[in-house]
Amino acid sequence: xxxxxxxxxxxxxxxxxxxxxxxxxxxxxxxxxxxxxxxxxxxxxxxxxxxxxxxxxxxxxxxxxxxxxxxxxxxxxxxxxxxxxxxxxxxxxxxxxxxxxxxxxxxxxxxxxxxxxxxxxxxxxxxxxxxxxxxxxxxxxxxxxxxxxxxxxxxxxxxxxxxxxxxxxxxxxxxxxxxxxxxxxxxxxxx
Numbered sequence: 001x002x003x004x005x006x007x008x009x010x011x012x013x014x015x016x017x018x019x020x021x022x023x024x025x026x027x028x029x030x031x032x033x034x035x036x037x038x039x040x041x042x043x044x045x046x047x048x049x050x051x052x053x054x055x056x057x058x059x060x061x062x063x064x065x066x067x068x069x070x071x072x073x074x075x076x077x078x079x080x081x082x083x084x085x086x087x088x089x090x091x092x093x094x095x096x097x098x099x100x101x102x103x104x105x106x107x108x109x110x111x112x113x114x115x116x117x118x119x120x121x122x123x124x125x126x127x128x129x130x131x132x133x134x135x136x137x138x139x140x141x142x143x144x145x146x147x148x149x150x151x152x153x154x155x156x157x158x159x160x161x162x163x164x165x166x167x168x169x170x171x172x173x174x175x176x177x178x179x180x181x182x183x184x185x186x187x188x189x190x191x
Contacts, residue, residue, distance in 0.1 A: 004028035008036070018044040041124060048130040049085035050097035051180035052107055053160070054137055055190050060163050061105050061136060062177065064154040065147070070173075081156065081166065082174035085129070093130035101134070105155050106145030109134040115183060120175060129176055133184065160190050 009024040024038045052061040064081045071078030084104040088096050094112055101109045112134040120129050147153035158166075163181055166172040172181070184190055 003030075013040065018042060039124065041126060043126045045087045045089070046093075046128045046130070047085055047087045048093040048096040048100070048132065049083045049176045049180065050101055050109070050112065050132040050134055051083045051177070051184060052101065052105060052109065052134055052136040053184055053190065054135065056137070058160045058190060059157055060160050060181070060184070061107060062156045062158060062163065062172075063104050063145075064156055065151065075173075080174050081172045082177045083180050085176060088130075094132070097130075097132045097134075102142060102145075104145055104147050104151070104153050106143040107136045107140050108142040109136065109140065111135070115180075118179070131176070131180060131183075133180065133189075160184070 004027070006026040006028075007023065008026060009022070011022045012019060013022050014020040019042075021041045021043065022038070023041055024036065027035050027037060029035065053059070061084075062081055063084050064079050066078045067075070067080045068078060070080050084097075084100045086096055086100040086104075091099065094114065097112060098109055101107050112132045115131045115133060117128050117130050119125075120127055145153065145155045163172065164185060167178050167181055172178060
């Protein structure tokens with residue numbers, strides 16, 4: 001089943017860092033009824049994220065950084081614990097997570113495993129996030145990490161069980177991170 005969509009208006013409201021559009025469209029439902037919708041759509045590009053895990057140490061590598069949107073929405077210090085991630089820009093998803101891993105965590109990853117792609121907020125954001133996992137060990141540490149010029153990233157090596165407990169307690173509230181931690185738990189890779 002498909003819907004028929006007729007765009008009435010597509011106006012760019014902002015083209016500052018990302019693109020915010022105001023779109024008016026008619027949606028023809030399967031019963032023939034036409035409904036007019038007016039929506040704002042935020043196009044920030046697609047991204048990729050990776051969770052580094054070590055089954056021998058039973059640990060994961062995550063980061064903590066300031067996220068202004070969480071601060072605006074009640075996160076008192078604005079810092080969020082999350083898996084390293086970034087926008088694809090012109091990179092392929094795997095190249096993106098390899099670059100982000102070394103920049104943000106300091107770990108040079110070997111073999112990566114792509115899990116899936118998800119729309120993270122489809123009600124108003126176009127972004128698709130590509131999800132990966134990769135093993136790490138102490139020998140794959142190439143630098144201290146911490147991000148690039150305008151980033152201030154803290155690298156966290158956490159016991160896996162602690163990370164799961166932090167999801168339960170609300171200390172880890174980032175959607176992509178919760179998904180990857182729960183995937184790792186369900187996969188049996190840390191048993």
